[in-house]
Amino acid sequence: MTGQSAAPGIAEKPRQSFWGLWNISFGFFGIQIGFALQNSNMSRIFETLGTAVDDLPALWVAAPLTGLLVQPIIGYFSDKTWTKLGRRRPYFLAGAILAAISLFIMPLAPYLLFAAFMLWVLDASLNVSMEPFRAFVGDMLRTDQHTAGYIVQTGFIGAGACIGSFFPFFLDWAGVANVAPPGVVPDTVRYSFWFGAVVLFLAVLWTVVFTREYSPDEMRRFEGPDAEPSGSPIRALAAKSFGSGMLWIAAGALVLLLVNRLDLEKEVYLLGGLLVFYGLASMLAIQLAKAGNRTNMLSSIVGDFSGMPEVMKRLAVVQFFSWSALFIMWIFTTRVVAQYVWGTTDSGSAAFNQAGNWVGVLFGIYNGVAAVAALTLLPLLSRRLGAAYTHAACLLLGALGFLGFMFIRDQYLLILCEIGIGILWASVLAMPYAILASNLPQSKLGIYMGLFNIFIVIPQLLVATVMGQIMLWLFPDDPIWTMAFAAGSLAIAAFFMLPVQALLQNKARQDGSPEAEGVYAQ
Template sequence: MESRPRLSFWQIWNMCFGFLGIQFGFALQNANVSRIFQTLGADMEQVPGLWIAAPLTGLLVQPVVGYFSDRTWTRLGRRRPYFLAGAILATLALFVMPNSPALWIAAGTLWILDASINISMEPFRAFVGDQLPPSQRASGYAMQSFFIGVGAIVASLLPWLLAKAGVANTAGPGEVPDTVRYAFYFGGVVLFAAIGWTVLRTREYPPEVLASFDDTPATDPIAANAAARVPTAVASAWLLAGLALTALIAHRGWDRMLYVLAGMAAAYGVLLFVSRVLRPGSMVPAIIGDLRTMPRTMRRLAIVQFFSWFALFAMWIYTTAAVAGTHFGSSDPTSAAYNEGANWVGVLFAAYNGFAALAAIAIPWMVRALGLRLTHLVNLWLGAAGLLSFLLVRDPQWLLLSMVGVGFAWASILSLPYAMLSDSVPATKMGVYMGIFNFFIVIPQLVAASLLGFLLKSLFGGQPLWALVLGGASLALAGLCVLAVPRLAAQEARA
């Protein structure tokens, strides 16, 4: 058996370039969807529920795409067919989103947009694990972070830049401003072109060649199939817990968004029952079996990811309302002050992505000096400081300094967990394990969408600024959890 050959800088550049387009779409979504929802008449309390589309589609799409991409081989390759299909669908959704005539159409388009981006994004994570030897994976994921930063800078700035160029930044009630519409059109073109570049300029190892490499652990199908046979008592416990929580929420009259948490528990119980009756080795039992036999490193990283992405989702949902209300003095989506604040949030999001691009250059050096775990801890704590500072800073210009810490955390979250993970999973299941790892990105987002509105209303007088404070505390906790991740000698030696 042999190891994967090392790739040149430009080969890594080409294989990661498509992430510029993916992040262009995500950045437009993250910076503008709350604004679109509020413009179309959504109350602030409704916005988290409308955002549920984004993480829920990732929860459903990524493991399924990972499962099938592991088993795909066409003339276009193993992962690249999914790059292309997702790019086509996401481009169409970006053209439709800012022209939504009603709130329910915008919410439905968000489902389609996020599902499409996830179809492309999930195989990109596995693509690095497929193509690069372990010694280059941290650099490969850092390169993805660099393109994520560059793409998001431009995408987040677009409405602000268009307003500076004289494009209308306000519109009548129920109408999305031209600055947002034109930004989404441009984003669709960039997304398709960038992913198309990676599709055309890269190659993939055939399955038999990939199986010959000796730098990843072997899979144990017997153990995975056995794990899929979950005891009836375990499946029943999850289902009953979901039903009991549903009854409690109804009895207490709690926020309806909490039903999402109850539904997640009940749905997992149903899936466990389904995995017992389907043929072993089919998709659902295979995914459940792999979930239950995750490597120890992956289990510990899952906790880190949970708290990291809870914080990020809090930031994406509430920064527009927090900055517009606290720093620009308006919560009215039709006012000039609110839209000025919303555009400034685009600048802030561009700033943290710009700092993330710079951090992506620094991270390999930090890893060599500190190792993977300590580098990730430091970066998460920088992000925590950035979000917590929103409570103290009142001049919106100074919020740019807060974004330095957020940028370092963002670059680290997008690279180092995957570098730590990829060495611990089998090559033949790289796609499905990357999809399963996405559970621990999506579940915290669903928890945030379900719980944050309830917490803000119950404890913080409905003030969105406190969601950012909760996000900062969550990032600080994620940093502490990094210390529980096993220290792999091979990884630290490469550092």
């Protein structure tokens, strides 16, 4: 395999060494520690401060909603930013500072509403840092190193998730108090959050200090003539009618009506509200575009969303089904393991809590597997198969891991399931982004990576609301069937990777070079 060949008149980005790849993605290690601490401990903090278990989903809505709103906006602005600190790095640093402050304050929250507000601030800050990191890999690396770049980033994600998830357990083992008076967060959680704040800030600072972004002039030389003329998505938006926006509003209104008619969970209101909001936003964006306002953020975001490149549209379907399976796992695994391995449905029993502790271990294992697989298995497969077929294979391995829950009743044998799920997790975090970064306009990597996040958030909202209702209707006493739903969802995602592969092959033939697929890790 030869390296990337630049087209005539286009400069070539320097090839990054291993330490260059390390520096580019090291900040993600700290960001993922922050996410892991949040995901593992926020429900515990909320319950400590007095919330009922039934109200937890409403408080957790902050996380997906924040990502849905923040990432496209940050992506839009980071594409257009240039300062002495660079293009993406100002957002890394600002988000890290705010997230570190939030992690320090969160376990000191005296009231539930204050803790909920700090969760919102924390999640927004983590998203401000995280979103530009996805585009940063594409900015800094040549096409034939995109897969390697996202694989290294995935390794840091897995390592950070492991440390963040296990740190309270480690402190408990070391003798730090794991219980506290009512209304007080235990020392294990407080110290873990403070540790996370320091590591997050230092890890992001490492990337800020030890990387140098290419200037706008350098990026123009690397990109060559703009494949997508400036303003073209907005011009296309101006030619549209208001009919599509009205359809989104009608769909949202129907969802809101069904919540009352079918007595659905109250979180479904959020889904209906988001549909109505997007319909109104798209109509306003079309009106602004028709009026000749071609520089506003709303029309740019809506125009880019409605005019996504074909490869992004096809990967969006894959993301939807992939993340649906992952959210099913995160929500239902504890109930499945408690009922089918420990034989209890009593959430107050010692057996249920033992099952919950073991699920934490299982989740730590799949994150550890992901870190190892990202640096060993994925490079090997991507060289042999290409990114698209590698991702399809990993999706099927993940499906097998979920199917294992249907039959295995031994807690230790469940580790076999987590190996497949860990390989899936590594691929989900690397391969779609490697494909995107190699096949999107480089000047818009930020906004497109932010919009791609929508297809992570929507499945989260659907699983958190609709999936519970489906199980209540079809299998009210058998949560094990959620694992079958997850396996089926991953099989569908693997099937939809075939059109992605076909598109990449067509592009490679048109370009006359296999490297045009951007699928090889060297």
